[in-house]
Amino acid sequence: MVRDGLARWVAGRTVDSVEVRHPRAIRRHAPGPGDFASRIAGRTVEAAERRGKYLWLPLDSGEAVTAHLGMSGQLLVEPGDAPDEKHLRVRLRFADGGRELRFVDQRTFGGLAVDELVEVDGTVVPRSVAHIARDPLDPAFDDAAFVAGLRSRRTGVKRALLDQTLVSGIGNIYADEALWRTKLHYARPTESLTRPAGLLLLGQVRDVMTEALAQGGTSFDALYIDVNGQSGYFDRSLNAYGRTDEPCGRCGTPIRRDPFMNRSSFTCPRCQPRPRRGRW
DNA sequence: CAGTGGCCCTGTCTGC
DNA sequence: TGCAGACAGGGCCACT
CATH class of the missing domain: 1.10.8.50 (Helicase, Ruva Protein; domain 3)
Known part of the structure; x- marks a missing residue:
């Protein structure tokens, strides 16, 4: 449901700017905030995918924005003039001026990173997700x-x-x-x-x-996108x-x-x- | 190498 | 009332 919602809202849109409000939220992106932002800005989001507790947005560059929501993380799609959440960590603005994507995480157990897409077992996933098994609802689960x-x-x-x-x-x-x-x-x-x-x-x-x-599906229509459901x-x-x-x-x-x-x-x-x- | 335990983080709740 | 400590929990890393 989270994945569906994200795909509907951000697929096909080009990112204009990236704002990292809290460095810990991208701690798994080793090269740091500058590199993180430059790999996303100007790129077009192609889809939204999920495996286990990871969620990612493939970009037209062959990389992907990978998110782990931890326990308290949320990806929100909101109008730009909506007030900033107290625990807003990362903001993506799009070139079309429409709704922006926000990563909000109270406890910063989760985080975002930009990752290379690789093929594992017949499926394309970010490198950081390659070691994660399929989930039991995956049609290819063995x-x-x-x-x-x-x-x-x-x-x-x-x-x-x-x-x-x-x-x-x-x-x-x-x-x-x-x-x-x-x-x-x-x-x-x-x-x-x-x-x-x-x-x-x-x-x-x-x-x-x-x-x-x-x-958990109902919560999504209010644009409250939460993996915990x-x-x-x-x-x-x-x-x-x-x-x-x-x-x-x-x-x-x-x-x-x-x-x-x-x-x-x-x-x-x-x-x-x-x-x-x-x-x- | 496989298995295990500690720690990260912050808000809320309980008990003294 | 106020403060300390327990608790929530996925994943990473060090250790056996």
Whole structure:
């Protein structure tokens, strides 16, 4: 939805000027703000693409403006006379004088960069995205390869889900929700999962992502473009994530919160019992 | 090399 | 009331 919106608003338009308001927002662009701006200004945006949590705008130069929205990042398409957001980091003005593109990010976990486009596995992606796996909604996603990769890991199943080189687009929320649906504990050793169990898990991941996407779709019409898509989904559909001490929707047992990778994991202690020999 | 843990950042909330 | 600390979280990097 974010990608669709961006494509609709910026594809075919030529960038006039680039304003970097906060250097940290382009910290992954090593050559710095001057180089960043000069590679974008005067170029025409050809499309908007996405993989996992990355989003990019291919330019007519063979490079692309690559964005990672982190947790709090937004790409907004707004009239030039709209007041600057408090956390406005980068602004792109277009030669046609129409709406401008703004990167807004409170916590600056995200950022922009300009990157060379390369071909990986039959798909053209920015170099910085080349190591990111396809997401499960990608038509070219290879289910069998994913399950094989999952089973060959020597770690806990949630760690594997969060590893973007194995599968992309799954964050802490989607992981907990898919694990709850599959009745798997986050520390379940990946090598102990059967192929059918792996496919079942993948199916639940897909369902969670599809439902989240459907519910987040509405926010975009207001030109509020946000990869999190949390608006409706966050409140209505979560079964485990953030529901500490609330009853499990299946069995009524209070949901439990555990520290996990400097974050949290939410499980139903009854539906998702901790394995005896769990892997973190 | 694969796996793991710490840290980045800032606003909000909780508890003393 | 005010302040300290926990928490949110994807990814990068150093370390084992």
